[in-house]
Amino acid sequence: MRVLLLGGGGREHALALGLAADSSVEALIAAPGNPGIGGVAELCQVDLTDPAGVAGLAVEAGVDLVVIGPEGPLVAGVADAVRAKGIAVFGPSAEAARLEGSKTFAKDVMTAAGVPTARAFTCTDPEDTAKALDEFGPPYVVKNDGLAAGKGVVVTDDRAAALAHAAECGRVVVEEYLAGPEVSLFVVTDGEAAVPLLPAQDFKRVGDGDAGPNTGGMGAYAPLPWAPPGLVDEVMADVVHPTLAELRRRGTPFAGLLYVGLAITATGPRVIEFNARFGDPETQVVLALLETPLAGLLHAAATGTLAAHPPLRWRDGAAVTVVVAAENYPGTPRTGDVITGAERPGVIHAGTARRATDGALLSTGGRVLCGTATGPTLAAARDAAYELVRGIGLAGSHHRTDIAAAAVEGQITIPD
Ligand code: AMP
Ligand code: GLY
Secondary structure (H helix, E strand, O other), rough: EEEEEHHHOHHHHHHHHHHHOOOOOOOOEEEEEOHHHOOEEEEEOOOOHHHHHHHHHHOOOOOOOEEEEOOHHHOHHHHHHHOOOOOOOOOOOOOHHHHHHHHHHHHEEEEHHHHOEOHHHHEEHHHHHHHHHHHHHOEEEEEEEOOOOOOEEEEEEOOOHHHHHHHHHHHHHEEEOOOOOEEEEEEOOOOOOEEEEEEEEEEOEEEHHHEEEEEOOEEHHHHHHOOOOOOHHHHHHHHHHHHHHHHHHHOOOOOOEEEEEEEEOOOOOEEEEEEEEOOHHHHHHHHHHOOOOOHHHHHHHOOOOOHHHHOEEOOOOOEEEEEEEEEOOOOOOOOOOOEEEOOOOOOOEHHHHHHHOOOOOOOOOOOEEEEEEEEEEEHHHHHHHHHHHOOEEOOOOEOOOOOOHHHHHOOOOOOO
């Protein structure tokens, strides 16, 4: 089949590697892609938030499947426009993507479906916000109601800082703090049948020991040696199937990738958030372990035939990815620096570009690259990922040094 992949970050580089490795894929086109993706796909340009433009490109390129990486195009209705042309698309409709695009909508669906999550209030003025903060007490959790690229959430003991974030956002969701280790579970679904991928954990804070502000994600590993047995089955039964059923009931079935962000609390798994797409950087580790051909799986979800898809096959061992971020990220990142040591297998590109004059690789964004490696054990995968990172040269860059460390040392516990 011919496949068009939308996006140009690390997640899409990992998706591109998976799609290109599927022998059923005879052509892979990516828009806009990045220099890493350019190694396995033909790159072209299109405005990702222009549904008609993307649908036109899909028709012109004669593709059989469009895979949408980021949330922007989903919320803009790109999947709807492509589907309307009769082309299979992996990614939910704009209506169903509101599960990610609006925290209030997601809470509403969870309440209707009886899904375990944090208690929450939507607030639009300072008085309501203050009341909600005091109802729950510290640590305070304040979320921008709309899309915020992983950076709209403030978790703090500082009541004034919580109020200030709310004032900046306008409309916010204030919610109860959920204590416990976090899990990202990706579920491939055609709206009815649903297939979980391996659970992963990402690292949202910028600094070692979870210090500093939230980011888009600084590293990840899979699988989770500390996860309670039966966790995935429990989440499928208590979260995923009720949520998919509620969206079918509303006439807006969710087909694509349902990303369930969970806290494993003393009283069981609780949903922190839903996303309507693969997570970044968890995709890098989950797909590194997936043996089943990726395009076939995504095509089955896109065409409503997932129930007939064979069970997934996974490689033994573990995978770890470590993000190399530009100086000052998650603030305004320093860009335009030459990167060295990136041309090695396992180096995933995110914010990179080629300099026109000499082809040198330049940094163009906050999260620039990641080093992704597998190994027979989590410890071995972790060592190999850091070995890749040590080989990358980028002035001013930084990375966390503790990705997967607590899991390797058996130090992750669920509160009792
Ligand atoms: P979100 O954008 O909703 O994923 O939030 C980003 C990060 O903030 C999450 O990965 C958590 O680390 C943290 N967070 C969000 N909501 C809560 C909550 N209710 N309790 C504890 N931590 C939270
Ligand atoms: N890894 C967090 C996200 O993709 O939102």
